[in-house]
Amino acid sequence: MSAFSAILPARSIAKWIAKWRNTALLWALLAALAVAPLLIPSPNTIRLLFTTFLWVTTSIAWNLLGGFAGQVSFGFAVFYGVGAYTTALLMNAGLNPFIAFLASAFTAVLVSLFVGVPAFRLRGPYFAIATIGISEAVRVVMTNLTFTGGASGYRIVEHRPFSQREHYYTALVLASLAFVISLLIANAKFGMGLKAIRQDEDAAADLGVNPYTYKLAAHALAAALTGMAGGVFARYAAFIHPGGVFGFHTSVHILLMPVIGGIATVWGPVLGGFVFGIVEEEIVASFPEIHLLLYGILLIIIVLFEPGGILGGANKLLRRFRAKR
Amino acid sequence: MTLIDFVNLLLSALLLAGVYAVMSVGMTVIYGVMKIVNLAHAGFMMLGAYFALELFERFHVDPILAALLAFPVMFLLGGALYWVLVRRLPHSDEPTLPSLLLMFGLWLVLQNLGYLIWGNTDRSILTPRTLSVINLGPISISTVRLTVFVAAVACLLVLQGLLHYSWFGRSVRALIQNRYAALISGVYEGRTAGIAFGVGIGFAGLAGGLLGSLYSFDPDFGRPFLIRAFVIVVLGGLESISGVALGALVLALVETFSILFVPAGYQLAISFGLLAITLIVLPGGIASLLAKVRRLA
Numbered sequence: 001m002s003a004f005s006a007i008l009p010a011r012s013i014a015k016w017i018a019k020w021r022n023t024a025l026l027w028a029l030l031a032a033l034a035v036a037p038l039l040i041p042s043p044n045t046i047r048l049l050f051t052t053f054l055w056v057t058t059s060i061a062w063n064l065l066g067g068f069a070g071q072v073s074f075g076f077a078v079f080y081g082v083g084a085y086t087t088a089l090l091m092n093a094g095l096n097p098f099i100a101f102l103a104s105a106f107t108a109v110l111v112s113l114f115v116g117v118p119a120f121r122l123r124g125p126y127f128a129i130a131t132i133g134i135s136e137a138v139r140v141v142m143t144n145l146t147f148t149g150g151a152s153g154y155r156i157v158e159h160r161p162f163s164q165r166e167h168y169y170t171a172l173v174l175a176s177l178a179f180v181i182s183l184l185i186a187n188a189k190f191g192m193g194l195k196a197i198r199q200d201e202d203a204a205a206d207l208g209v210n211p212y213t214y215k216l217a218a219h220a221l222a223a224a225l226t227g228m229a230g231g232v233f234a235r236y237a238a239f240i241h242p243g244g245v246f247g248f249h250t251s252v253h254i255l256l257m258p259v260i261g262g263i264a265t266v267w268g269p270v271l272g273g274f275v276f277g278i279v280e281e282e283i284v285a286s287f288p289e290i291h292l293l294l295y296g297i298l299l300i301i302i303v304l305f306e307p308g309g310i311l312g313g314a315n316k317l318l319r320r321f322r323a324k325r
Numbered sequence: 326m327t328l329i330d331f332v333n334l335l336l337s338a339l340l341l342a343g344v345y346a347v348m349s350v351g352m353t354v355i356y357g358v359m360k361i362v363n364l365a366h367a368g369f370m371m372l373g374a375y376f377a378l379e380l381f382e383r384f385h386v387d388p389i390l391a392a393l394l395a396f397p398v399m400f401l402l403g404g405a406l407y408w409v410l411v412r413r414l415p416h417s418d419e420p421t422l423p424s425l426l427l428m429f430g431l432w433l434v435l436q437n438l439g440y441l442i443w444g445n446t447d448r449s450i451l452t453p454r455t456l457s458v459i460n461l462g463p464i465s466i467s468t469v470r471l472t473v474f475v476a477a478v479a480c481l482l483v484l485q486g487l488l489h490y491s492w493f494g495r496s497v498r499a500l501i502q503n504r505y506a507a508l509i510s511g512v513y514e515g516r517t518a519g520i521a522f523g524v525g526i527g528f529a530g531l532a533g534g535l536l537g538s539l540y541s542f543d544p545d546f547g548r549p550f551l552i553r554a555f556v557i558v559v560l561g562g563l564e565s566i567s568g569v570a571l572g573a574l575v576l577a578l579v580e581t582f583s584i585l586f587v588p589a590g591y592q593l594a595i596s597f598g599l600l601a602i603t604l605i606v607l608p609g610g611i612a613s614l615l616a617k618v619r620r621l622a
Contacts, residue, residue: 035533072422118605125362125420126604131551133600140594252433259426289440296433303411303427 025181037165038142046168050236052277053171053232054229059257059269059276060178061225065218066255067264068191071124072196075115075131076254079108079223081246083230085148088156088240097158098170101231108227110222116219120212135251142242153241156234167236174232178225185221186266194218226254230306232269249292254277256295259302262311271311326585329463332599336466338581343474345534345573348550349557351528356558357501358521361411362420362430366554367547368435373399373533374542375443381450388450389476393536396527403526406431407519418504422537439544449541454462456590467532473535484524485566495520549593556600562610569607571611 012153037046066072083104090100119130143151185191196204197211205211234240244250253276261272276295283291306313348370355363371393380391410431414424457468488494496517499507508514536542536550557576561568576596583595609613 070422072425073594119601122604122608123419124422125425126608128422128425129362130601130604133555133597135602136548136552137594137597137601140591140597144588144590144594259346278413289437291437292433293437294442296430296437299430299433300427303423304410307423 003316015096023283026107030176031085034169037168043164048277048281050164050168050171051233051281052274053168053175054160054233055174055253055257055277056270056273057171057178057229058226058254059261060175060182061222061274062186062230062254063258063263063265063269064182064194064222064225065215067258067269068185068194068198069215069218070264071120071215071219072128072255073219074128074248074251074255075135075138076150076222076226077246077248077250078115078135078234079226080230080241080250080254081138081142081228081242082111083108084234084240084245085142085154085230086227087231088154089148091156091158091235097231097235100235101228104227104231105224106227108223108230111227112127112220112223113216120215120219132248135246136248139242139246140247142246151242152245153239156238156240158235158238158291167232174225174228178267181225182269186275190214190217194207195264243296252292258309260295260298260309262309263307265308265311268309268311272309275310330462334581334584336464336488338577340466340470340474341581342570342574342577343477343481344532344539345553345577346555346570347477347535348532349554349561349569349573350481350484351525351532351559352554352558353566354521354528355499355525356420357465358497359411359424359518360417360420361414361424361428363525363529364425364551365431365435365478366549368432368439369399369403369526369529370533370550371439371542371544372402372435372549373530374537375439375448376530377534377537378448378450381452388534388538389472392531392538393476393480395530395534399530400523400527402530404519404523405528407522411522412515412519419583435561436544443544445543445545447541447543450538452538452560454548455538469538473538477532477535480528481570484528488566493520495516549596552597552600556596556603559600559605560610562612565612568610568612575611 009312033049036049040046058080062073062076070203083101085106086107087097087100090103091097095103115134117128119134123132142148148154170261185194193204193209196207197207203213230245233245257272257276258269259272261270261275262268279294280291284293302309306316308315348366351369352363352366352387355361361401370577371390373489376395376398376550377388377391380390380394385490386394400545410427411424414427418422452469456467459466459468467471488497496507496512499510499512500514500517500521505515533547538547539547539569552577557572560572560575561570576599579599580596583592587595602608
């Protein structure tokens with residue numbers, strides 16, 4: 001077995017590289033992000049990465065339901081907001097923030113069942129429209145609730161010194177968790193079932209996949225991740241209000257990232273989250289309109305010409321390039 | 326509540342129903358012919374409102390007339406958008422997610438173009454009519470609401486006539502009832518769908534212009550109205566135009582009379598929640614409910 005690289009032909013090394021490329025890429029990315037706060041002292045960059053991780057988390061979560069199972073939801077702000085408010089209320093009651101994040105996941109799951117049990121009786125597009133109504137109704141209710149401060153928002157008081165690094169690593173761990181879940185699901189029976197539902201719900205049901213429970217499970221899992229992201233955001237921001245966390249634009253952002261990155265893939269939502277987070281940062285301060293205008297145009301182009309999103313388009317270009325060579 | 330209060334509420338519900346019907350009917354036509362749920366409806370309503378505002382401020386055109394003028398302009402815009410974008414969507418007998426996402430992208434584009442052009446300040450169309458009231462004894466009617474109602478009902482009647490007595494209308498109704506039978510009978514689907522899309526967008530613009538006379542608006546204008554239009558279209562049974570009028574009336578009544586039971590802040594939650602509830606409980610609309618009741622009786 002010694003000096004096996006000399007015995008093995010070059011082709012199998014190439015194969016070995018191809019096999020482990022994704023894993024290596026993942027570890028390299030993780031390592032780079034883990035040491036980033038030590039190398040880049042600028043708090044602004046760290047903040048940008050922190051929000052990007054949260055976007056990536058929600059984007060991956062949305063993709064579990066909207067991508068793999070093909071159930072487009074315009075209502076993910078509900079989970080984000082519920083998570084944010086759960087963490088906020090519990091932290092002000094004196095609970096450890098990390099336990100509060102878990103509680104956020106729990107309440108978001110409860111809400112997802114409350115929404116999903118009736119709404120998943122509807123097929124794809126009708127479900128999508130129902131989620132618009134639910135999300136807007138929840139926002140209006142939250143704007144009027146008195147014990148959360150209503151429209152004027154809710155402030156979180158944390159009796160600990162502020163450590164940006166702690167927030168950064170919390171978000172990084174959360175995003176990694178979301179990614180691992182998405183990766184495991186994509187290759188598991190559960191993920192195959194979800195993909196079968198997206199392609200043909202009736203055929204999937206005939207083959208022994210219960211679309212209703214599969215969709216509910218994917219919805220609950222996505223809600224848990226989104227709720228935790230909301231909680232982490234609430235702790236960092238220390239102030240939340242219904243127009244922000246429950247706003248329709250939050251749902252829209254969460255939907256746009258995976259669609260633009262590449263729907264129903266593992267890496268697409270990650271890519272979409274990073275692109276969205278960074279582009280938003282660059283443009284939104286000076287031209288908030290152009291930001292969403294660009295995404296609207298991108299969405300139209302993606303729907304009509306490249307349903308695979310940025311990832312699909314890049315793969316296609318790569319294949320064409322290789323074929324020419 | 327006295328009888329007079331009741332009559333006043335009833336009247337305001339009726340006047341509201343007229344505008345609601347006009348804003349939903351465009352969505353029904355597009356859904357019926359193409360099975361596309363027009364999420365961009367709100368964007369076109371916003372354009373209609375700003376069109377009326379610009380005509381009113383620059384050329385001192387009467388806002389109601391300006392709203393009517395928005396129809397042909399938006400009709401052409403709708404036809405062009407059909408030609409450029411919508412006809413590329415795959416055909417389907419039921420709404421598809423790509424069509425939903427396409428219309429959503431279009432809405433984002435329209436809305437943010439609106440922000441670029443007009444900024445994000447609230448605008449409103451104010452005429453001497455805005456604050457004047459017609460008093461009939463103890464009953465008072467807002468003049469602007471009455472004129473808007475009359476214009477809305479007139480437009481609905483014109484559309485109804487068009488659908489019943491023209492070749493285009495017959496093609497539309499045939500496509501709604503049975504697409505394949507219609508194609509066999511020689512309905513030119515592409516052209517009918519294009520015109521229907523134009524009519525749908527035209528009505529969105531018209532409704533936007535009329536709503537602009539009643540409420541203040543910004544480029545995000547129309548989201549609450551979009552959700553209401555969904556409710557009405559679903560209540561009306563998704564494909565019937567007289568159903569839309571009924572759905573509009575039901576929603577207007579529910580909204581107006583809910584003020585007696587629900588705090589004002591929560592009122593919008595009722596209209597929005599109704600969307601999910603009607604979709605889940607009453608997917609066939611009021612007509613299916615009546616049929617069920619009749620079967621039970």
